[in-house]
Amino acid sequence: MPLIELTGIERVFTLGDSAVHALHALDLSLEAGEYVAIMGPSGSGKSTLLNLIGLLDRPDAGTYRFEDRDVTTLSADEQARVRRERIGFVFQSFHLVPRLTAAENIALPLMLAGIEPAERALRVKQALADFGLADRAGHRPDQLSGGQRQRVAIARATIMRPALILADEPTGNLDRATGEEVMRLLEVLNHNGVTLVVVTHDGALGARARRQISMEDGSKVKDSR
Amino acid sequence: MTPTDTLRFATRAATGYPLRTFLMVLAMSIGVAAVVVLTALGDGARRYVVNEFSALGSNLIIVLPGRSETGGFNPANAITGTPRDLTVEDAQAITRAPAVLRTAPITIGTSEATYSGKLRDVTVVGATADYLKLRRMELAQGRFFSAEESNGTTAVAVIGTKIQSELFGVEPAIGRVLRVGDRRFRIIGVLAQSGQGLGMNADEVVILPVAAAQAMFNTNTLFRILVEARGRAAIEPARAQTLEILKTRHDGEEDVTVITQDAVLATFDRILGTLTYGVAGIAAISLAVAGILVMNVMLVAVTQRTGEIGLLKALGAPGATIRNAFLAEAALLSATGAIVGYALGQAGAFALRAAFPVLPAYPPDWAVIAALATALITGLLFGVMPARRAARLDPVRALSKR
Ligand SMILES: Nc1ncnc2c1ncn2[C@@H]1O[C@H](COP(=O)(O)OP(=O)(O)OP(=O)(O)O)[C@@H](O)[C@H]1O
Numbered sequence: 001m002p003l004i005e006l007t008g009i010e011r012v013f014t015l016g017d018s019a020v021h022a023l024h025a026l027d028l029s030l031e032a033g034e035y036v037a038i039m040g041p042s043g044s045g046k047s048t049l050l051n052l053i054g055l056l057d058r059p060d061a062g063t064y065r066f067e068d069r070d071v072t073t074l075s076a077d078e079q080a081r082v083r084r085e086r087i088g089f090v091f092q093s094f095h096l097v098p099r100l101t102a103a104e105n106i107a108l109p110l111m112l113a114g115i116e117p118a119e120r121a122l123r124v125k126q127a128l129a130d131f132g133l134a135d136r137a138g139h140r141p142d143q144l145s146g147g148q149r150q151r152v153a154i155a156r157a158t159i160m161r162p163a164l165i166l167a168d169e170p171t172g173n174l175d176r177a178t179g180e181e182v183m184r185l186l187e188v189l190n191h192n193g194v195t196l197v198v199v200t201h202d203g204a205l206g207a208r209a210r211r212q213i214s215m216e217d218g219s220k221v222k223d224s225r
Numbered sequence: 226m227t228p229t230d231t232l233r234f235a236t237r238a239a240t241g242y243p244l245r246t247f248l249m250v251l252a253m254s255i256g257v258a259a260v261v262v263l264t265a266l267g268d269g270a271r272r273y274v275v276n277e278f279s280a281l282g283s284n285l286i287i288v289l290p291g292r293s294e295t296g297g298f299n300p301a302n303a304i305t306g307t308p309r310d311l312t313v314e315d316a317q318a319i320t321r322a323p324a325v326l327r328t329a330p331i332t333i334g335t336s337e338a339t340y341s342g343k344l345r346d347v348t349v350v351g352a353t354a355d356y357l358k359l360r361r362m363e364l365a366q367g368r369f370f371s372a373e374e375s376n377g378t379t380a381v382a383v384i385g386t387k388i389q390s391e392l393f394g395v396e397p398a399i400g401r402v403l404r405v406g407d408r409r410f411r412i413i414g415v416l417a418q419s420g421q422g423l424g425m426n427a428d429e430v431v432i433l434p435v436a437a438a439q440a441m442f443n444t445n446t447l448f449r450i451l452v453e454a455r456g457r458a459a460i461e462p463a464r465a466q467t468l469e470i471l472k473t474r475h476d477g478e479e480d481v482t483v484i485t486q487d488a489v490l491a492t493f494d495r496i497l498g499t500l501t502y503g504v505a506g507i508a509a510i511s512l513a514v515a516g517i518l519v520m521n522v523m524l525v526a527v528t529q530r531t532g533e534i535g536l537l538k539a540l541g542a543p544g545a546t547i548r549n550a551f552l553a554e555a556a557l558l559s560a561t562g563a564i565v566g567y568a569l570g571q572a573g574a575f576a577l578r579a580a581f582p583v584l585p586a587y588p589p590d591w592a593v594i595a596a597l598a599t600a601l602i603t604g605l606l607f608g609v610m611p612a613r614r615a616a617r618l619d620p621v622r623a624l625s626k627r
């Protein structure tokens with residue numbers, strides 16, 4: 001049973017009179033525990049696909065089954081619950097809340113899920129230690145380096161122990177070495193059973209994945225599986 | 226998200242943007258402070274007037290000769306011509322009414338008082354033994370008339386403090402003989418300082434037994450009869466009984482006017498109360514303006530924090546959570562503004578009282594409650610729109626904005 005099953009997905013954006021087919025007749029199936037890199041030129045629909053998988057966006061046609069459940073018909077709040085409990089996001093621009101400390105940023109998903117402050121503190125402390133941020137707990141994002149910020153973001157994405165991590169150009173704002181380090185962290189998560197989907201421009205980074213998918217003009221043109 | 230977390234999150238958001246928060250709190254607090262200070266002023270004026278009237282004595286009924294305008298034109302009066310005068314006997318008759326505690330017939334005129342070459346214009350009040358008690362006046366020295374003295378034409382007088390200080394200086398006045406007009410009176414008492422009341426300064430009067438004053442002014446009529454009812458509840462019966470007695474004594478004609486102090490007070494109370502409401506209304510407009518400001522500031526906040534809202538959505542926050550967070554922030558800012566404004570307003574009222582000690586400038590409870598409630602409600606009401614806008618943002622678009 002695949003973790004994710006997309007069939008006949010269409011996503012059309014209308015800009016004025018013209019319609020942009022960001023995704024067209026897309027079929028995709030991901031097994032739990034896979035490590036997938038999505039590659040392709042700019043504008044090929046990588047981010048759109050990732051947003052669809054992450055339930056941030058809805059397809060105009062086609063069905064999306066997540067953990068064997070049709071999630072396209074869920075209400076916005078039900079989709080939010082799936083995101084909260086099963087999916088973690090890592091963004092190119094980190095998306096940390098600037099006024100909150102590293103620890104508070106990591107605690108956000110726990111707070112949204114209504115988890116007790118005592119347990120929250122415990123889990124955040126563990127996460128800080130796991131990601132080498134123990135001495136940065138009280139620092140705000142502007143007091144952290146790019147690599148540290150992305151580590152905070154990854155800690156936040158994993159704190160709810162999701163089944164799926166979606167990363168859109170996670171190393172795009174980082175230098176090579178720091179990028180490598182961030183990728184290694186994500187790969188360790190995958191190694192521990194989390195399904196990992198990474199969108200990247202970088203062929204070398206993409207090659208590290210066990211499965212590569214190439215996109216062009218909203219369609220899947222190559223799938224290494 | 227639990228309510229505690231929502232509140233904490235909103236607090237962090239408010240403190241995260243200090244200038245914005247400061248301006249919003251300032252706007253809200255000015256509105257609340259304006260309501261508090263202006264109503265304190267209005268209500269202070271009302272209380273000042275009410276107190277002045279209360280100083281006349283409580284449970285007071287005033288009888289004046291002549292049918293008053295309030296009854297309208299009465300053909301009976303037109304036929305019988307001039308109304309009958311009020312007399313001391315009228316007053317004595319009223320005293321016997323069951324609801325009446327005591328009466329004070331008074332006659333008033335002006336004259337000159339002289340003592341060892343010093344001369345002064347004075348207001349002469351003819352009164353009886355009960356006058357002092359009825360007017361709630363105090364004596365500084367000596368005693369007031371006895372009942373016998375006030376009934377006869379005994380030549381005794383009680384003087385106001387100002388008369389005493391101007392004519393006698395530091396000399397004791399008790400026992401001295403004062404010339405009023407062409408008559409001589411032995412001073413038996415000096416009033417304690419009391420100030421204004423009943424349209425005359427009580428410190429500048431010479432009080433004589435009513436019969437003596439009437440003889441001096443060559444009249445046997447009265448200026449007023451002051452009637453004190455046995456209690457608040459007795460005011461209305463006392464009024465009716467007074468009217469009934471005088472009607473009987475005046476051959477069945479209602480040729481007097483009976484004013485209860487309550488009625489006069491109620492009129493002033495109403496006028497000044499309305500004024501206070503009006504002032505409060507004007508001040509409330511500034512609160513509405515503050516509310517609109519809250520809305521705009523919150524709209525700016527939503528725009529500023531679009532990326533953050535997108536993130537919260539990606540992290541699985543339902544629309545309601547985001548809406549509540551922004552509403553809590555608006556509520557927090559308006560509540561802080563309301564509290565600060567309340568403190569400022571009370572300080573302003575205190576400053577008013579310090580600057581004008583005669584004015585009891587305390588904001589009325591209703592105004593304080595209304596101002597605080599209006600601040601909170603406008604803050605929340607105007608916070609709803611921005612909060613809903615935040616909750617409705619499309620997550621992908623919100624995330625792409627930076
Ligand atoms: N909200 C939108 N409105 C209109 N067009 C959009 C919108 N989002 C994406 N598109 C269009 O859809 C197409 C796919 O966009 P997408 O962001 O998925 O590309 P991408 O592969 O992620 O590109 P990049 O590598 O530059 O991030 C593009 O042509 C883009 O212009």
Ligand SMILES: [Mg+2]
Pocket residue numbers: 046047048168
């Ligand atoms: Mg993209």
